[in-house]
Amino acid sequence: MAEANEIPIDRKLGEIFEEAYNLMDTIEACYDPMNSPGVQANIKKCIGLYEDATRLVSLCGLFSSNETYEEIATENLRYFLLPFFLGQLNLKLCNADRKQIVEMADVYFNDFLRRCENYALCQKPETESAVVARNDTPGDKVQELARMAQERNTKLQKYQEKKELTDQIKLLKVAMKKEHVDDEIKREFYLKLLKSCIMEAHDELASIAQEKQILQYIDVARRNNSSTESHKPTPKGPPPRPLKPIIITRDAAQKAVYGMGYPSLPTMTVADFYEQRVREGIFPDAERMKEINKNSLMNRVYQDNAAELDKEEEEKETLVEQDDEEYLARQRAKDEFKDDHRRGYGNRHNRS
Known part of the structure; x- marks a missing residue:
């Protein structure tokens, strides 16, 4: 995703995360169209940085399944957000197969929510079958209206809560930009940001579920019209490389669980990634560049x-x-x- 001179071997995890986070703010504040080459290049660079940070988190083993968020150091709380940010950024990609993008985002958001549930940052939502069973119970029109009113009030309450969280995060974000920030302010900022992202992740998963149905309908329509499309010229060049989700894992067993069937490589360090690109001829050899610069x-x-x-x-x-x-x-x-x-x-x- 990134160029050779933008991924040095000796970079720290915190530096990579900060660069990606600031670049993400730049993308959000940009007024250019999302499909413009400059914005898409920044999105890909940001995804590459977050993927490198995820590999380093996996390599360092920062998280353990038998802990709660209260036992996590303040500086490490922000790394819970890695899969959420990757899910958001992948949804902004415009030059890849939309079905793959949606599947990638679904993996990232589910991984983010599952990890937050494991660390007691949020409660596990009610299963869809339980909701359907409760809604299918027989009742008169008064009960139906009462249920609809309750759902409306719940949505309004969530909207109000999300708005208050956004305002609080903006104020804390200003305090975070100061040179010396108290540890309590940092922890409050990260926890409120996590809470806001958890709410957004649930909304994103609901939108993804609807988009999957639309994409499935489009696939069926295309197969039905295959006879007319067979006369169109086939595109030249190799097919695009399939996307791979990079999630936080510690071993092969966790990769099989969290990967949800997708071929992911989450245990590669930044140095391994750079060396692989050097062997492929994409990045220049660091030792050779040192000799050239020396002379x-x-x-x-x-x-x-x-x-x-x-x-x-x-x-x-x-x-x-x-x-x-x-x-x-x-x-x-x-x-x-x-x-x-x-x-x-x-x-x-x-x-x-």
């Missing part, structure tokens, strides 16, 4: 400048140690001038 003209100029600066510093230190009167007098004169003339004193061009 470059710019590098030589930089080394010469650094040597000159070091030499000047040594000369200054020698003059200070020897109490050179001329040098000390010059430094005192500079200090006196700075005391009497503040910065920008003589630069009054085009100023009132």
Whole structure:
């Protein structure tokens, strides 16, 4: 997804997540069409960063199934959001098979909700069969109207709760941008963000279920019209590579469970990913690039400048140690001038 110079081998997990999170904010704030090349390139880059972060989380084994969210360190709470963000970003892709995109997003959102349920961040929702059984119970029109009113009130309550959460997250997000943030504020921000994302994930899964039905109907219609489509020219070039979900797992057994039947490779580190791309000829060899940069003209100029600066510093230190009167007098004169003339004193061009 990303270029070679954007995925260094020695990057930290927190740095990769922060870059992806900031890039995601840029995508959300962008006014360009979602299918424009620039926006799609940013989406793919962001997906690649989140996938690398997911591989590192799996490799580090940050999460354990016998813990609750209260036992998770504040800085690690944000990594619960990885599958949710990947699901959101995959739904924004425009140059891939929509059916694959929807299936990928379904895997990510279900993985996110299942992990949140395991860590007591949310309760397991009522099964669909139980809801159908309750709604199919015989009753008169009054009971039916009462049920509809209750559902309406529940939706309004969820909407109000989501709106309040959004406002609180905006305020906490401003506080998070400060240089020194208290640990309690960080934890409150991540927990409220998780709660908001859990609500969005349920809505996204409901939309995905409806879209799957529409896509299935379109597939049936296309098969019925296969006779007319057979005369159309077949597209040239190899078929697009199938998408693969990257989810947080620790071993092959978890991969088989969380992967839900999809061929995923979640245990690859960023270094392994880079080395694989080097073998495929997509990324340049890091050692070779170091040798090329070492002999470059710019590098030589930089080394010469650094040597000159070091030499000047040594000369200054020698003059200070020897109490050179001329040098000390010059430094005192500079200090006196700075005391009497503040910065920008003589630069009054085009100023009132």
